[in-house]
Amino acid sequence: MGSTSDKISGKANEIAGKTKQAVGKATDDREMQAKGAVQEAKGKGQVATGKVKDKLKGAVDRL
Template structure:
């Protein structure tokens, strides 16, 4: 996957996770809130992966 794809998918997971957390909070469903938090965390990880790929590419391009 490209760094841009990682970042886009990460942002989508982050937003979906936040929405899932809000829905869980509104319905008092702690399980849904937890799943939302996990999905949001996954999104953060995907975005970080995309940033790392960008950084590595910049280093390789300078060499």
């Protein structure tokens, strides 16, 4: 995946994860809350990966 698609997928996972957590909290569903937290963390990782790819590409382009 490219850096932009990593960041887009990451943001989508973050939003979906936060939504799952909110629904889980509202319905007192701890399993859904946990799944939401995992999905949100996955999204944050994807966004970070995209940012690292951008920085690496920028460093390589300057060589």
